[in-house]
Amino acid sequence: MAGVQAVFYREMLMLIRRIGGLGYLFSGLLFPMIYLLAFGWGLGESVAVAGGYIAYLAKGMLAITVMMNAFQQTALSVSAARFYYRTFAVLRLSPIHDGAIVLGIALAGTVRALIAAAVVFIAAKLFFGIAILTGPGVLGLVLTAFAFAAFGVAVGLSIKGQEQFSIVINFFITPMTFFCGSFFPITNLPSVVQPIVRFLPLSLTNQLLQATSFVGEAGIAALALVFFMLVIYLYSTYRVHNYSEF
Amino acid sequence: MSVLVEQVTCSRHGQAILYNVSLQIKTGEVLGLLGPNGAGKTTLIRLLAGLARPDSGRIRVFGEDASRRSVTFRSLIGLVPQENTLESELTIEQSMLCTAKLYGIVDARARMEEVCQQFQIGSWRKKYPVKLSGGMKRRAMIARAMLSRPEFLLLDEPSVGLDPDMRQEIWQAVRKLQAMGKTVLLTTHLWKRRRNFVTGLLFCERERSFIRGQPRGYVNRFRQSRRLAWKMPSWRWRLKGGEPGDGRRPSGLLP
Numbered sequence: 001m002a003g004v005q006a007v008f009y010r011e012m013l014m015l016i017r018r019i020g021g022l023g024y025l026f027s028g029l030l031f032p033m034i035y036l037l038a039f040g041w042g043l044g045e046s047v048a049v050a051g052g053y054i055a056y057l058a059k060g061m062l063a064i065t066v067m068m069n070a071f072q073q074t075a076l077s078v079s080a081a082r083f084y085y086r087t088f089a090v091l092r093l094s095p096i097h098d099g100a101i102v103l104g105i106a107l108a109g110t111v112r113a114l115i116a117a118a119v120v121f122i123a124a125k126l127f128f129g130i131a132i133l134t135g136p137g138v139l140g141l142v143l144t145a146f147a148f149a150a151f152g153v154a155v156g157l158s159i160k161g162q163e164q165f166s167i168v169i170n171f172f173i174t175p176m177t178f179f180c181g182s183f184f185p186i187t188n189l190p191s192v193v194q195p196i197v198r199f200l201p202l203s204l205t206n207q208l209l210q211a212t213s214f215v216g217e218a219g220i221a222a223l224a225l226v227f228f229m230l231v232i233y234l235y236s237t238y239r240v241h242n243y244s245e246f
Numbered sequence: 247m248s249v250l251v252e253q254v255t256c257s258r259h260g261q262a263i264l265y266n267v268s269l270q271i272k273t274g275e276v277l278g279l280l281g282p283n284g285a286g287k288t289t290l291i292r293l294l295a296g297l298a299r300p301d302s303g304r305i306r307v308f309g310e311d312a313s314r315r316s317v318t319f320r321s322l323i324g325l326v327p328q329e330n331t332l333e334s335e336l337t338i339e340q341s342m343l344c345t346a347k348l349y350g351i352v353d354a355r356a357r358m359e360e361v362c363q364q365f366q367i368g369s370w371r372k373k374y375p376v377k378l379s380g381g382m383k384r385r386a387m388i389a390r391a392m393l394s395r396p397e398f399l400l401l402d403e404p405s406v407g408l409d410p411d412m413r414q415e416i417w418q419a420v421r422k423l424q425a426m427g428k429t430v431l432l433t434t435h436l437w438k439r440r441r442n443f444v445t446g447l448l449f450c451e452r453e454r455s456f457i458r459g460q461p462r463g464y465v466n467r468f469r470q471s472r473r474l475a476w477k478m479p480s481w482r483w484r485l486k487g488g489e490p491g492d493g494r495r496p497s498g499l500l501p
Contacts, residue, residue: 094320
């Protein structure tokens with residue numbers, strides 16, 4: 001546990017320094033805020049969903065913000081620490097368990113993503129006057145943040161160059177952004193693809209954000225998200241264990 | 247025996263970097279690792295630190311298998327790599343405190359003060375690496391590696407970027423480590439300056455073999471090996487105490 005604290009402390013110190021630069025926080029927020037404002041103002045009246053489209057969209061933007069910030073910033077940070085700053089070796093050399101390294105970095109990524117989500121939440125409240133969070137929603141955001149931060153560790157350690165990062169973004173992150181129920185309900189998709197999309201991690205987050213209790217599908221979504229999180233955590237630990245400077 | 251390397255082969259992109267290398271390092275020994283660029287010095291350092299795994303063969307450090315990278319193994323190793331590994335977002339003090347926490351040092355601040363005093367890291371410890379000279383960063387990295395009191399210290403080109411006075415300080419620090427009974431493996435081109443405390447030399451040749459001997463034996467070897475010197479002109483000039491093209495007359499070790 002001391003190892004996790006040490007890694008988390010180090011990552012948070014580095015985050016505080018980076019967050020001091022204004023661009024760092026706002027670059028992560030720009031994307032969801034543009035979508036929220038553009039789709040909210042442009043389509044708000046014409047899309048019919050229970051509870052109103054803007055409230056629906058705001059929840060979707062929260063899910064996207066958490067996913068993007070947790071994954072992208074963690075993956076970039078880990079890969080830059082490998083390729084450019086060579087600082088990942090400092091962690092790898094220290095006598096702490098591989099799982100503790102992943103846990104420490106992923107927890108810091110979770111904090112970073114939740115800070116960004118808090119800003120989107122405040123913006124949604126300010127611009128549209130909507131309160132959008134429930135108990136399942138908060139749990140969904142925390143689990144999603146951790147899972148994608150751990151995924152960021154795995155990707156940051158797996159890619160052979162920064163250019164490969166765009167492959168992961170194009171094949172995993174972008175499709176999830178648009179198909180997983182952030183902009184419109186999954187039921188609008190063709191029935192053939194619905195069963196696949198329903199169990200993608202971001203769909204599970206959106207299900208939890210739209211739910212008011214853990215009864216029924218929301219409970220299954222929470223369990224599926226926990227399962228996904230554990231699988232990713234174990235894979236990231238495996239990647240740390242097999243870390244090589246070659 | 248503190249370090250045992252047995253028939254280690256390591257390749258990258260299908261090209262052998264080290265081939266069937268075997269060597270032993272005794273506890274308390276300060277071993278110099280010499281060789282031209284691309285001979286595999288840094289690869290050997292990385293393998294010994296557990297930052298890479300060999301294709302075949304075995305490396306044991308104080309009985310711990312380097313390939314397994316156990317927590318015990320990592321607590322024995324201190325590494326100062328060639329490149330700067332100080333975190334750009336942390337001050338030197340923060341970096342050292344973080345490292346102390348990572349190594350589970352109980353009184354981290356007291357230990358940091360002790361090491362800072364030992365390596366003369368003064369008020370500039372509050373600065374970020376970007377504000378420091380290459381020599382200062384180098385010194386901070388060595389001090390940081392010393393925080394955990396490693397039994398086996400690997401120094402990859404520790405004198406790079408340092409002025410002559412600072413270089414002397416680094417060698418003095420290595421002498422201190424030697425007095426403390428630590429095992430040290432260091433790579434450098436400027437071996438003449440440290441030969442009076444280095445207990446042995448390892449020379450990596452282009453054929454990927456490692457030859458071991460005493461410093462004086464190597465001087466004799468180089469005297470007889472004009473072919474080797476011809477293949478590595480810049481290195482030969484450094485051995486003579488000068489730099490290529492600096493106008494100094496060759497003198498000293500080589501004919």
